[in-house]
Amino acid sequence: MSELQLKPTKSTPGVSYAVNHHVQEIVGISTPVHAFEFYQVLVKWIDFNEKEIPIDTKFKFNLPYFNSATMKALLMLLERIKAGIHSSKNWSIVWVVEDEDEFMLDAAETLESMLGMKFQIITS
Amino acid sequence: MAENALNYCGKIDEECIVEFVDLLNHVLVKSLGQRKDLRKICSFALELLDNGMRYSLDELITFSWTLDSDIITFELENKAQMVDAFRLKKQADLIRSLSIEEIKAAFHKQIIDTSFGAKGGAGLGLLQMLRKGALSIEVNILQVESSENFVCNSRIQTSITTQKAS
Numbered sequence: 605m606s607e608l609q610l611k612p613t614k615s616t617p618g619v620s621y622a623v624n625h626h627v628q629e630i631v632g633i634s635t636p637v638h639a640f641e642f643y644q645v646l647v648k649w650i651d652f653n654e655k656e657i658p659i660d661t662k663f664k665f666n667l668p669y670f671n672s673a674t675m676k677a678l679l680m681l682l683e684r685i686k687a688g689i690h691s692s693k694n695w696s697i698v699w700v701v702e703d704e705d706e707f708m709l710d711a712a713e714t715l716e717s718m719l720g721m722k723f724q725i726i727t728s
Numbered sequence: 729m730a731e732n733a734l735n736y737c738g739k740i741d742e743e744c745i746v747e748f749v750d751l752l753n754h755v756l757v758k759s760l761g762q763r764k765d766l767r768k769i770c771s772f773a774l775e776l777l778d779n780g781m782r783y784s785l786d787e788l789i790t791f792s793w794t795l796d797s798d799i800i801t802f803e804l805e806n807k808a809q810m811v812d813a814f815r816l817k818k819q820a821d822l823i824r825s826l827s828i829e830e831i832k833a834a835f836h837k838q839i840i841d842t843s844f845g846a847k848g849g850a851g852l853g854l855l856q857m858l859r860k861g862a863l864s865i866e867v868n869i870l871q872v873e874s875s876e877n878f879v880c881n882s883r884i885q886t887s888i889t890t891q892k893a894s
Contacts, residue, residue: 614742614746615742615743635746635778636876637742637781637847638849639844639848639850640844668767669746669770669771669774671778671850671853672775672778672850672852672853673778673848673850675839675850675851676838676839679840680842695777703762703764706764707767707768707771708767710860716835718839718840
């Protein structure tokens with residue numbers, strides 16, 4: 605389980621997580637009915653592989669649209685990443701915002717505020 | 729008279745929601761031009777359709793948007809179990825009376841609550857729409873004759889004039 609590769613579907617993002625990657629990436633629309641189950645797979649992958657994930661890993665999120673169930677599930681994933689950072693990892697969170705889009709920017713700011721930590725916001 | 733409207737009556741699933749949101753985004757670009765807030769406007773439709781998909785008893789919905797000169801109105805109707813219909817109505821009535829600060833606090837409380845509803849909902853949809861500037865949120869429920877089920881009608885309006893791109 606050193607790799608977690610999920611192809612994007614119409615309603616779920618693509619996931620490319622691997623212990624030999626320095627960037628772990630989620631890209632795409634996220635509107636699943638069962639968002640909790642989808643994102644818990646990623647939380648468990650981090651739990652299982654924490655020691656092998658490179659210390660300077662960036663967790664990159666590029667989610668143009670998502671439902672509010674996804675937002676809650678994302679917060680749980682981000683809390684897990686934050687726990688890794690608190691246990692001396694030098695991980696960081698990268699949040700992609702397309703064309704200064706207000707939806708993506710508001711989501712980043714809301715999640716930053718909930719977590720009490722800053723993301724690296726990159727525009728595309 | 730509406731400048732632009734869509735009425736749909738039929739089945740709904742996760743993929744349909746994405747198609748509707750894509751279509752709405754194209755319609756908004758065509759009508760309003762490229763703006764930074766179009767996805768935010770589309771997210772109202774997304775949340776409403778997500779509710780319809782989650783709680784519809786028969787996967788059927790009636791959904792419409794009406795784009796006027798300064799307001800877009802979304803309306804959704806679906807059959808739901810009594811417990812879901814009353815919960816939606818109660819939440820809509822409750823949050824309508826909240827101040828902006830109270831909405832933020834309610835949103836914060838709900839998003840950090842790690843539980844999800846029996847149907848996978850986060851309990852955040854209506855709060856999200858209010859946070860993002862919904863002008864009105866109305867939910868009406870009507871009991872289906874000879875049944876314990878209800879028809880839920882949700883109507884959301886938001887302004888499309890306030891943040892026009894330069």
